[in-house]
Amino acid sequence: MITIDALPYEFRFEPESTAIVSIDMQRDFIEPGGFGATLGNDIRHVAAIVPKVAALLAWGRALGLTIVHTREAHLPDLSDCPPAKRLRGNPKIRIGDPGPMGRLLVRGEPGNQIVPQVAPLPGELVVDKPGKGAFYATALGAMLEAHGIKRLIVCGVTTEVCVQTTLREANDRGYECLLVEDAAASYFPQFHAQTLEMLRSQGGIVCWTAPLSTLLPVTLEMEVRS
Numbered sequence: 001m002i003t004i005d006a007l008p009y010e011f012r013f014e015p016e017s018t019a020i021v022s023i024d025m026q027r028d029f030i031e032p033g034g035f036g037a038t039l040g041n042d043i044r045h046v047a048a049i050v051p052k053v054a055a056l057l058a059w060g061r062a063l064g065l066t067i068v069h070t071r072e073a074h075l076p077d078l079s080d081c082p083p084a085k086r087l088r089g090n091p092k093i094r095i096g097d098p099g100p101m102g103r104l105l106v107r108g109e110p111g112n113q114i115v116p117q118v119a120p121l122p123g124e125l126v127v128d129k130p131g132k133g134a135f136y137a138t139a140l141g142a143m144l145e146a147h148g149i150k151r152l153i154v155c156g157v158t159t160e161v162c163v164q165t166t167l168r169e170a171n172d173r174g175y176e177c178l179l180v181e182d183a184a185a186s187y188f189p190q191f192h193a194q195t196l197e198m199l200r201s202q203g204g205i206v207c208w209t210a211p212l213s214t215l216l217p218v219t220l221e222m223e224v225r226s
């Protein structure tokens with residue numbers, strides 16, 4: 001068992017039953033011209049975490065954790081995109097419309113690819129999800145069960161939307177989750193900070209949180225059998 005100094009108290013995990021879930025680190029959210037930018041957001045806040053997510057993934061790979069990547073992605077015919085989702089708001093271009101990186105939030109398009117610095121390695125799990133939560137209408141639950149996963153270490157974008165929704169879904173399914181504070185981001189720094197507060201409040205009602213600096217010094221040699 002490995003112990004991490006976290007909030008609201010220590011988070012304990014075993015590498016063989018723990019997965020890193022890297023949420024939606026795709027060009028659509030992080031690069032100019034993608035879905036995030038077309039909604040009028042300042043992408044600098046989310047682009048800034050790419051090196052942190054890369055460091056977290058390298059750490060997890062060294063520890064032998066299962067690695068899962070998600071992408072918010074719709075089928076080309078948009079049959080998995082509710083009209084309410086596509087038509088909401090007043091963006092310059094909508095889900096499925098052609099943009100500078102191909103059709104917005106559509107599977108297989110250039111904008112839907114994970115940014116190269118944090119891209120999946122061969123053998124890692126990739127989940128295309130039509131919703132904000134990674135468990136909704138995907139095989140994620142079955143994949144985690146097949147790998148014997150009990151705990152999730154979560155990072156990605158955006159903190160208050162897909163990251164938070166996935167953490168709440170995971171919590172309701174019985175997973176113990178740690179959100180890596182500075183390997184997640186929002187377009188709105190105040191939403192990021194407030195989401196961390198609410199998720200770990202009331203004794204960790206949804207999850208634990210910890211900065212990357214508390215994880216990186218942890219090595220396999222520190223694992224203590226109990």
Ligand code: C5J
Binds near residue numbers: 072157162
């Ligand atoms: C959003 C996400 N913000 N990945 N998606 O629409 O958080």
